[in-house]
């Protein structure tokens with residue numbers, strides 16, 4: 390059976406927020422130290438930032454970066470990470486059982502963001518701290534008034550306020566592993582009063598309340614309802630975190646089809662948020678921030694974590710080496726996020742470098758692209774403007790975990806301002822090629838500018854420092870005639886087609 394998509398140019402899913410192409414830098418393992426920051430590295434600039442990594446981040450098209458955690462933030466005192474470096478204290482880092490030297494902190498992160506051309510998304514500590522510290526950090530970061538904290542930033546060499554808009558109210562506070570873990574009511578009170586206090590300083594902030602740490606948490610649904618019952622009027626987003634563990638999922642077909650699970654999670658979160666909206670007779674929609682998502686070999690982390698003794702600085706934690714199958718899963722997850730772009734207005738692939746990252750580095754050595762780098766980079770470059778989802782016909786393929794799923798998942802995007810668009814498509818069948826036809830309707834597409842196919846020779850193939858391009862996209866044949874795209878998707882492949890046409 391042929392897969393058919395029919396686009397109605399007048400019925401987009403919604404506007405794509407560029408913030409869908411976000412990432413995450415946590416003080417965890419080698420994400421910061423020897424990841425983005427390594428003063429002794431041959432490529433380091435005067436701020437100690439690795440320029441080889443900065444170049445890859447730009448190539449990847451990352452738009453927004455969450456910082457400084459993650460679990461790390463729940464016991465973090467931001468004051469430890471500002472001021473003269475020699476005077477900063479080293480601390481026990483509880484979340485990842487490491488030693489935190491604090492030689493990288495808020496100001497260094499802001500410098501990195503500027504150089505990377507990304508928007509910062511800062512998280513405040515609602516584990517061990519609360520309203521006072523959140524407001525203090527806000528004053529240090531954004532303050533323009535003659536306050537002690539704004540002056541401290543100026544004295545530290547940063548005259549201009551940073552103007553950070555996006556703030557996370559804590560991290561995964563429902564997780565028992567979190568320092569300062571809370572029940573839903575306690576978190577809801579704290580998040581609400583922190584949001585109110587932060588808005589007293591800056592009413593226009595965009596605030597993200599913590600949703601459940603995962604869809605599998607027993608409290609999912611009730612947690613979000615409780616949090617939004619309290620915080621609805623003072624927050625803009627609720628967060629979703631979702632990881633797919635290939636060792637748990639076990640079969641490649643299910644892993645590649647992980648997008649169907651993220652679809653259900655997003656639908657569940659929208660239903661929960663809208664339930665509170667209805668109860669409140671509100672006309673405001675809460676948006677979704679999928680601010681941690683990825684493939685993560687979580688089970689192998691548990692074993693790895695136990696192999697360290699003492700309190701090491703930047704130990705090699707969560708250094709997943711991604712396979713071809715993992716890259717296809719990531720490609721599928723990106724399609725899911727785009728298909729929900731009416732409500733998913735921010736998303737962060739977790740994380741950026743070394744720690745479950747699309748970019749890997751060696752201390753003192755090279756940086757390279759993991760397999761998962763490629764679908765992200767292609768989608769971030771091409772998928773702008775508005776998204777259209779219209780698979781009207783496609784066969785089903787069997788998966789162990791999710792049962793029968795649509796063989797082809799796809800999204801079309803079109804940016805009327807630039808007259809550019811894309812088709813992103815995943816063939817979830819590991820054995821059958823899929824012929825695909827896309828009726829572009831009234832979209833003013835005139836040409837196929839490029840088509841890149843990710844089709845690993847072997848689903849287990851990986852990229853390494855020695856063989857960095859083993860899994861990489863290659864050109865593919867796509868035909869355009871009479872307003873229709875036709876293409877054959879090989880088994881287990883992900884395609885990114887660049888379309889050009891008239892503006893408007």
Ligand code: AHR
Nearest residue numbers: 415459460461560561739
């Ligand atoms: O991204 C790794 C960890 O996963 C984060 O610190 C935490 O928020 C999540 O559980």
